Amino acid sequence: MKINGVQIEVESGTRIIEAAKSLNIEIPHLCYHPDQRIKALCRICSVEVVGSKKMSAACSTYVWDGMEILTNTKKVYDTQKGILEMILANHKQDCLSCSRNGNCELQNLCMRFGIQRQTLDKAVNPVYLDDNPCIERNMDKCVKCGRCDKICRDVQGVSAITWAGRSETFKFTTAYNKPLMDTDCVLCGQCTTVCPVGAIVEKDNTQTVWEAIQDSGKHVIVQVAPAVRVALGDIFGLKKGTVVTGKMVTALKQIGFDKVFDTVFAADVTIMEEGNELLDRIRNNGILPMITSCSPGWVNYMEKHYSDQIDHLSTAKSPQQIFGAIAKSYYADKSNMNKKDIITVSVMPCVTKKFEAARPEMTSAGVRDVDVVITTRELAKMIQYAGIDFVALAETQFDSPLGEGTGAGVIFGTTGGVTEAAVRTVYEVVMEAELEKLEFEDARGLQGIKEAEVDLKERKLKIAVAHGLANAQKIMEQIKAGTSPYTFIEIMACPGGCIGGGGQPLNTTIDGKKMRMDAIYEIDSNKKIRKSHENPEVQKIYREFFGKPLSEKAHELLHTHYHKMNRRYDFSYLDES
Amino acid sequence: MTMAVKFITKNFGRYDIRSLASYMKIGGLTALKKAIQMPGDDIAALLTAAGIKGRGGAAYPMGKKWLQARDIKAAEKVIICNADEGEPCTFKDRTLIQNDPFNLLEGMIIAGYVIEAQHGYIYLREEYSYLKSILLNAIEQLTEKNFLGKNILGKKGFDYELHLCSGAGAYVCGEGTALVESIEGKSGRPRMKPPYIKQCGLYNHPTCVQNVESLSLVAAIVNDENNIYQKYGTKGEKNSIGTKLISVAGNVKQPGVFEIPFGITIRDIIYGLAGGVEGQPIRLIQFGGASGKVASKDILDTPYSYEHLAMAGVGVGSGAILVVDESTSVIDFLITTQAFFSHESCGQCAPCREGNRHIRLLLQKIKDGVHTQADIEKLNSIADIMTVSSLCGLGQAAQNALKTAMKVFPDEFKIMEEGVKIG
Secondary structure, eight states, X not given: OEETTEEOOOOTTOBHHHHHHHTTOOOOOSSOOTTSOOOOOSOTTEEEETTOSSOEETTTOBOOTTOEEESSSHHHHHHHHHHHHHHHHTSOOOGGGOTTTTSOHHHHXXXXXXXXXXXXXXXXXXXXXXXXXXXXXXXXXXXXOOHHHHIIIIISSOOOSEEEOOGGGOEEEOGGXXXXXXXXXXXXXXXXXXXXXXXXXXXXXXHHHHHHHXXXXXEEEEEEOGGGTTTHHHHTTOOTTOOOHHHHHHHHHHHTOXXXXXXXXXXXXXXXXXXXXXXXXXXXXXXXXXXXOXXXXXXXXXXXXXXXXXXXXXXXXXXXXXXXXXXXXXXXXHTTOOGGGEEEEEEESOSHHHHHHHOTTOOTTSSOSOOXXXXXXXXXXXXXXXXXXXXXXXXXOOOSXXXXXXXXXXXXXXXXXXXXXXXXXHHHHHHOXXXXXXXXXXXXXXXXXXXXXXXXXXXXXXXXXXXXXXXXXXXXXXXXXXOOOOSEEEEESSTTGXXXXXXXXXXXXXXXXXXXXXXXXXXXXXXXXXXXXXXXXXXXXXXXXXXXXXXXXXXXXXXXXXXXXXXXXXXXXXXXX | OOOSOOSTTTTTTTSOTTOHHHHHHTTTTHHHHHHTTSOHHHHHHHHHHTTOBOTTTTOOBHHHHHHHHHHSOOSOOEEEEEEOOOSXXXXXXXXXXXXXXXXXXXXHHHHHHHHTOXXXXXXXXXXXXXXXXXXXXXXXXXXXXXXXXXXXXXXXXXXBEXXXXXXXXXXXXXXXXXXXXXXXXXXXXXXXXXXXXXXXXXXXXXXXXXEHHHHHHHXXXXXXXXXXXXXXXXXXXXXXXXXXXXXXXXXXXXXXXXXXXXXOBHHIIXXXXXXXXXXSOEEXXXXXXXXXXXXXXXXXXXXXXXXXXXXXXXXXXXXXXXXXXXXXXXXXXXXXXXXXXXXXXXXXXXXXXXXXXXXXXXXXXXXXXOOOHHHHXXXXXXXXXXXXXXXXXXXXXXXHHHHHHHHHOGGGGOOSXXXXXXX
C-alpha cells in the first residue's frame, strides 16, 4: 500500500491510523485511543483513499492490498480543520483557567492546525457541573469523543457514563443526568485518565495541601503510594517506567512537608493483618474466599453492586488508611505531638482514595486517618508550581520511622502484588520454613484474571487475581452462584492495578503500564528485605504498640467494616457523625 | 404514453387483506409455490433481468444483492424488510402494506428461500402502528397454513419465521445499521462500517435489508412469464426498467401515491396525476424526501427515470416528489428541511451533529439578511465536510437540498451589503 506516495508494507488487519504511524505520521484524532474499541465518532482522522469520493476515518478503516492513502491534500486539510473548528465552537474554551491547560488534546490540535480565530459562532452546551470528592464533570467542555463511555463499559463493566440525547443535545452522561454519586459509578476515575480535554477531571486538592504546609502550626506529613514512584517521571519527560523514588522524596521535602514517609511501610502492616486474617478464616471456618480490600474503587463496587457478598471482604484497612491511623496514634505518641496538629497527606495513583479518606468510619483515632489525598497528577502540578527542576534533583531517603518498606510492600502497586506479598508471608508463617523462590510468576502479568495455587501443609490455597471491574464481575458472579473454587482473591479496580490507577499520568497505554510493572518488580528485586514480616520497623511497631496482628488494638486502628449501599452514595451520614 | 399503470398495485382492492384464503383466490402464493421449485440463483436472475434496483433510495441492483447474500455462508442469516419509511413526503410503502400485505410477505418468504435465511423481520415505522394488526394477522395465517415455520410447503429444511418490530420513531433508524441496533433494543444510532451488515448485522448474523416496495415486486416478477414488467420503462444504454411507486405531495391539488412507468415526464406527474398546482407557480421541486436534491420548474419536461433525473442533477431516491410553490421562499424551505435534520441527527459523529447545528444558524442569518460572504463560504464548506466525512448516510445526505439550492437559486443567497445589518 501507499501513504502519500510512499510504498509501505503492513500486516493485514492494520488500520490506516496505525499504518501511518509506522511511517511516523500522526493522523490527528480525538476519539481514537489505542487501548479502546474503535468509535469513529470525531471524524477528525478523515483521510482520502484514492478512488473514493467519500473520505475514510483512519481509525476505523482497515488497509487493503494496493490501497493508496493521502493524508496531506487540501481536501484532507480543509475537512480535518473544518471538523476541528466545529468541535471547538461547541467547547467552552476557558483554557487559561482549565486544569488541563497545557495538557489538552484539543488544545494540541488547535496548535497543530494553527487555529487563530473563531470562524463560527460559539454554540456551547449548557453548563452542567457534577461534583463529588473524587471526580468533576464539566459538560460544557465535553467534545463527545466517547472514551469515558468505552472505558466505563468495556474495562470496568459499570456503564455509569453512557450516551444520551440526539443531535445537538447528544452527550455522554449518566442515566437521567444524575450526579455520578447517585449512579452505579464507583468513582474509580478511569474516565479521568482517558478524557482528551477538561470535561472529566480529578477533584483538585492541591490548594488544601498548600494551605496546610503554609500553616506553621501544623505538622504536615506525607505518604507516597508505591505506584507513584514509577509513574511520576512520565510527566517530567522521563522514559515511561523510570524509577524516581529518590527525586520524588527530595521534591516533597522541597515543597515543604515536615516528614516524607512511605505507604510501602503501611502495605507491610496490611500484609501482617490481612495474611493473619486469612489464616484465621481458614482455621476457624470463617467466610471464604477472602477478598482483598485495599482498592477503594473495588470496595465501592462491592458495596454498590454485590452488597450481599460483603462479608467476603477482608476487614483490614487499605495501606493508605493504615498509615493514617498509625500516624495519628503511634507516630503522634512517639513524637509527642497532639494528633490534631498532624495533617496527613497522601499521594496516590488513585482518585477514589479521596473518597476512602473521607469515609466516616476511617477515623479510628478520633480524627481523620488521612486528611488530604492528592493524585500523581496533582503532585506533579505542585512540583511545577514550586518551580522545581525535577529531573535534576538529587535523591533522598524516606524519613523514619514510617519510611522503611520491603519489596513485598512495593509490589502492592501492581496487579498480583498483594497476592505475591501475602504468599511470601503466609507461607513462612504456616510452614515455619524459608520460601525459596520469592517471585510468584503465576500472579504476575496483565492478564485479566490470573489463577495460582500455593501448597500449605494444612491445605492447598487456591488463588485468583483480577484487575479491572469487568473481570471482578466475573469473579463475583462465581461467588454468588456458589461455584467459586478460590480461598483468596485479589481484586484491583483499575486495569493493571495501581500502576494503571485513575490518578496516574494521562495518556497511559498498555505498553506504559507494562513498563511501570517492570519497574515495580525491579525495585522489589533490588530490595534487601523482600518480605513484609521481616521489615524491622514493622516488627518494632508490633513489639512496641500493637502486640501482635489481629490484636485488640490492631482491630481498633487497622480494621474496618463495610456498608451495603443501595447503588447510591449518600453523604448525609457524614454530617450526622 | 400511459401515465398510471397497475403492476405492483394490481392486487389493490381485489381481495380481503385480512384473509389468506381471499388472497389465494386471486392467485396469491402461486409465485412462492413456483419459486421453491426453482434454484435460488434463477430467481435472483429474474430480478436482475427485470432490472430492479432497490426502491429504498440507494438503488442497489436487487438481484446482485440477493446473490451476494445467498453466497455468504453462515449458520443463521436474516432478512429485514425496511418499512421505516421515514423520508418526509414518502408514503408509498404504507399504501403497499395497507392494500396488499400478503404480497409483501410472499416476497419476504421467497427472499428467505433464495437467501437461505431463517428469520425475517419487518421493521415497521413507529408512526404506522395502526398497520401492525394487518401484518400480524397475515403472519399468523401464513404460519397456520405452514407457509411460515418448519419445512415450508413440505420442502425439507426450508425453515423460516417472520417477526414484526418497531422502534421509537427516529428517522435515522431507516439507515440499515441503526435499524439493526433498534431491533436489538438499543438506541438507534448507526454503527461504523465496516463491518457491513451484509456480513455482520442483526445479532451479528449476515443481514439483507430490503425496502417494502422492492420485496412487493418479487412475487409479481416471479409470476411475470411474459415479461410484461420489462415492457415498461425507458430505453437506452442506461435505462430504467419497469414501474415505480411515487408519492407526490406539497402544493398540488391531488397529492397521493401513483404507480407510473419510468419515462413519463415530471409535468405528466404533477399536472396529470396530481391534478396540477394550487394557484401560485412552482418555485422548486424536491425529489426523494428531505435528503433529496431540489430543482427549479425547469425540470418539468424531464422524464422520470434514474438516468434522466441524475442528468438533471437530482435523483429518484425514495420516490417522493415534493412540490413547493412561490408562497414559500427557498430559504424558508431550507430552514424547514434543516429543522428536520437538526432534530433527527443522532448526534454521535461530529460532522453531522455540529454541521447541522451550524447550517441551522447560518441559514437563520441569511433569512435575517445579516450574512456575509464568509458565511456563504462556511455554509459551502460545512456542507462539503458533512458529505465526505459523516459516519452514516444521514449526515452525508442531509445537505443535498442546501447544496443544490445554492446552485439552482444563487440569488437567494446574495449578500445584501457587506457588514451592514439590514432591518
